[in-house]
Amino acid sequence: xxxxxxxxxxxxxxxxxxxxxxxxxxxxxxxxxxxxxxxxxxxxxxxxxxxxxxxxxxxxxxxxxxxxxxxxxxxxxxxxxxxxxxxxxxxxxxxxxxxxxxxxxxxxxxxxxxxxxxxxxxxxxxxxxxxxxxxxxxxxxxxxxxxxxxxxxxxxxxxxxxxxxxxxxxxxxxxxxxxxxxxxxxxxxxxxxxxxxxxxx
Numbered sequence: 786x787x788x789x790x791x792x793x794x795x796x797x798x799x800x801x802x803x804x805x806x807x808x809x810x811x812x813x814x815x816x817x818x819x820x821x822x823x824x825x826x827x828x829x830x831x832x833x834x835x836x837x838x839x840x841x842x843x844x845x846x847x848x849x850x851x852x853x854x855x856x857x858x859x860x861x862x863x864x865x866x867x868x869x870x871x872x873x874x875x876x877x878x879x880x881x882x883x884x885x886x887x888x889x890x891x892x893x894x895x896x897x898x899x900x901x902x903x904x905x906x907x908x909x910x911x912x913x914x915x916x917x918x919x920x921x922x923x924x925x926x927x928x929x930x931x932x933x934x935x936x937x938x939x940x941x942x943x944x945x946x947x948x949x950x951x952x953x954x955x956x957x958x959x960x961x962x963x964x965x966x967x968x969x970x971x972x973x974x975x976x977x978x979x980x981x982x983x984x985x986x
Contacts, residue, residue, distance in 0.1 A: 800831035803905045811882050816894035827852050827878030836908035837877035840917040847884040853877035857956050868977030876906050880921040915955030939972030941979050
């Protein structure tokens, strides 16, 4: 058991180093002209099982420079508690890392950062929040990946041999009215069922 713990600690230390390096690279990105470069980096455990993915940052995230800060993050954490999912199993980020400049150019420049994040975290499942996110993931051409079907909302599907995908509606847009909230949480509940079905560690 001790040897297993030591191996995990080495993996974790490497993931932390790689994530710090990624965040530094994002912070110094010059692929797009930025009036006032304010990148928004991912948050959570660098070896998380669950990779939450939104398309772009909201004002609270931009202000703090951290993904899932504020309203969206609070909503997700409440759900995770209801599902019995440890917050240490979660990592959250956005497809587009910069919050200023030309959004179309930013969207074209950011996939390399997302691919690095996925390779560092090596999650068991990616929760794709919205059609733009599904399109971005499919365009990444992750090795051995298959195309995620955006129409299979609320259904866990294969993404790679080791990573599942769950498509849900856009979280930020879903928080604005009760019908949209219900639609989102109905789809998101599949994550709790997926977690319950995991074999014990």
